[in-house]
Amino acid sequence: MPFVVNAGARIFWRLDGSEAKPPLVLLNSIGTDLSLWDAVVPHLLPAFRLLRLDMRGHGASDAPGGDYTMALLAEDVAAAMDAAGIDAAAVAGVSLGGMVAMQLALNRPERVSALALVCTSPAMDRNAWEDRIAHVAEGGMQGIADLAMGRFLSPVFAVQRPVVAESLRRNLIAMAADGYAGAGAAIRDMELLDRLPGLALPTLVVTGDRDVSTPFAGHGERLVAGIPGAVHVRLDCAHLAPVEAPMGLAAALRDFLAPAADVRRAEQALFEDGLANRRRVLGDAWVDRSLAARTTFNAEFQAMITRTAWHEIWGRPGLDERTRRLLVVAITASLGRWEEFGLHVRTGLSRDGFTRGELKEVLMQTAVYAGVPAANTAFDEAGRIIAEIDAGT
Numbered sequence: 024m025p026f027v028v029n030a031g032a033r034i035f036w037r038l039d040g041s042e043a044k045p046p047l048v049l050l051n052s053i054g055t056d057l058s059l060w061d062a063v064v065p066h067l068l069p070a071f072r073l074l075r076l077d078m079r080g081h082g083a084s085d086a087p088g089g090d091y092t093m094a095l096l097a098e099d100v101a102a103a104m105d106a107a108g109i110d111a112a113a114v115a116g117v118s119l120g121g122m123v124a125m126q127l128a129l130n131r132p133e134r135v136s137a138l139a140l141v142c143t144s145p146a147m148d149r150n151a152w153e154d155r156i157a158h159v160a161e162g163g164m165q166g167i168a169d170l171a172m173g174r175f176l177s178p179v180f181a182v183q184r185p186v187v188a189e190s191l192r193r194n195l196i197a198m199a200a201d202g203y204a205g206a207g208a209a210i211r212d213m214e215l216l217d218r219l220p221g222l223a224l225p226t227l228v229v230t231g232d233r234d235v236s237t238p239f240a241g242h243g244e245r246l247v248a249g250i251p252g253a254v255h256v257r258l259d260c261a262h263l264a265p266v267e268a269p270m271g272l273a274a275a276l277r278d279f280l281a282p283a284a285d286v287r288r289a290e291q292a293l294f295e296d297g298l299a300n301r302r303r304v305l306g307d308a309w310v311d312r313s314l315a316a317r318t319t320f321n322a323e324f325q326a327m328i329t330r331t332a333w334h335e336i337w338g339r340p341g342l343d344e345r346t347r348r349l350l351v352v353a354i355t356a357s358l359g360r361w362e363e364f365g366l367h368v369r370t371g372l373s374r375d376g377f378t379r380g381e382l383k384e385v386l387m388q389t390a391v392y393a394g395v396p397a398a399n400t401a402f403d404e405a406g407r408i409i410a411e412i413d414a415g416t
């Protein structure tokens with residue numbers, strides 16, 4: 024059985040579906056485990072590879088005592104993604120799971136490509152959670168079972184599907200009180216509301232029309248208002264949407280996440296293609312240095328120029344690579360972009376892109392069309408680079 028150890032706890036995870044499909048991580052609410060998603064999974068498998076985990080304190084994962092934090096729970100998810108070999112994925116979470124998903128996207132934006140926030144909130148009543156934690160400490164899980172069940176399911180569903188309701192109650196009562204209290208502390212202490220505008224990724228907000236725990240009013244509406252471009256879908260269900268509305272939830276997730284995943288896959292293919300051109304023209308050492316220097320601030324820009332300049336333009340068949348290299352030399356000299364000029368002079372000469380004679384001709388012509396001062400500096404810069412190449416530096 025796959026477990027990953029993170030910050031002293033064993034976290035149980037499970038991967039289902041084809042490697043060829045884009046990954047989707049599914050996170051449970053407080054008081055449930057990864058089986059929360061069982062009725063949804065068959066409807067998602069045609070479109071996604073699914074990673075599920077039992078949140079720390081829940082299911083088969085360890086339940087250490089003490090308060091958990093949203094950041095710790097988010098790191099557990101990152102550790103499970105590492106263990107499953109998933110660099111980045113869309114993440115869907117119910118209630119606590121949605122809060123953890125937001126925290127992961129804020130703390131590790133490179134790991135989350137899209138969010139689906141199901142029956143969740145960026146801020147809950149601190150005092151109510153403090154009370155609930157105290158009740159669990161005094162009376163164990165039995166002490167809060169009625170309250171939690173009343174918030175999980177709508178009364179009509181609980182009557183119509185007594186076996187499902189009873190199985191959720193049994194799991195809830197059987198779980199470690201330390202796990203519930205620890206996760207409850209993470210909900211009590213979460214600080215997500217002010218950070219919502221920093222969630223710069225495709226986000227779906229799903230609310231349940233019969234949810235009394237995190238209804239649209241006061242919860243979903245804050246997510247929709249705070250997260251740039253968030254898309255909202257309502258379902259006819261209470262808090263545990265995967266249990267009460269599995270098909271509706273699966274359809275909403277597929278409609279929102281699958282096209283986004285297709286676009287990402289197409290972008291990735293263009294990126295890989297552009298990167299191959301960039302490596303051929305500039306060399307592995309320079310490209311590897313530039314990739315290693317990427318930050319979360321400039322990574323999207325780097326990806327965009329790799330797709331556009333290096334795939335779209337350098338990949339066009341209409342001009343040979345020598346001509347394109349010499350054009351870049353002439354244009355960067357004319358514009359006085361000496362860093363880029365130096366890069367292309369050095370890589371052009373040392374990678375058989377053009378000869379020193381051809382470089383001289385281009386700079387002579389640049390003197391006429393762009394002016395002698397530009398060509399003066401260009402000859403100085405190019406001369407310095409030629410001396411460095413001759414000296415082997």
Ligand SMILES: O=C(O)CC1=CCC(=O)O1
Nearest residue numbers: 052053118119171174236
């Ligand atoms: O209010 C409840 O008990 C439901 C709930 C809140 C956070 C969560 O994960 O579930």
